[in-house]
Amino acid sequence: MWFYQSIQMKKPKTEMQNEPVEPATGATEGVPEDGIGDRIRSARDARGLSQTALATRTRLVDPQGKGVARTVLVGYESGNFRPGAREIRLICQALSVTPNWLLLGNEVASNQASMEMVRRRDWNSAVRLAMAISILKSHERGAFQSLVLSMAGRQLGDMKLSALLTAGSMIAQASHPQMTQWLGEAADGSLEDLLVRCAEGLSTNAGNKLLLDEEEGDVIGGEWLYQDPGKVAK
Secondary structure, rough: OOOOOOOOOOOOOOOOOOOOOOOOOOOOOOOOOHHHHHHHHHHHHHHHHHHHHHHHHHHHHHHOOOOOOOHHHHHHHOOOOOOOOOOOOOOHHHHOOOHHHHHHOOOOOOOOOOOOOOOOHHHHHHHHHHHHHHHHOOOHHHHHHHHHHHHHHHHHHHHHHHHHHHHHHHHHHHHHHHHHHHHHHHHOHHHHHHHHHHHHHOOOOOOOOOEEEOOOOEEEEEEOOOOOOOOOOO
């Protein structure tokens, strides 16, 4: 069954990356992420740690024992690089600071959207994001989960965070019968197989630059936004 959805395509944002950061041209106002390097240096100095000592600490808190190299920390503090989700998690643990503080400079995230999520567009956005995170490799997914749960816990506290996660489990259980009806036995398979099956059964204009036939879902023009690895669309 083909579904068609017309959505204005927006280019994905890359606020945090491990690539060199080019200074913005014509910008008159900075963003909180610009101060990550300064905050890393400030927290490190406050604890009397050298960059080498901090790198050692990140290896100690890293389950894989890799940590963050001293040369990479130098790049963060100089503003030439920005840390990714994994590096933020390790640095926060090593310095005993929160992701909110490291990213935003305070403990309360700014410009928070409504938490009610009763509007359909908010709910759809949350589910789409959860499915996108779920298809990542296990170590990538773990890094995102650790970062998001840490930030959510700081905002909600343990009791409300626990209630939120319980509500998520209830919603997942309630949606399982519909998934089984739609996908059959595939709904009881692995998460990756399930999501690939979903992708094979749907063709939309959400998330790409392709132009799709409204009735049949066939590609009639446009271009790929991401190169197809060959598992979903051919």
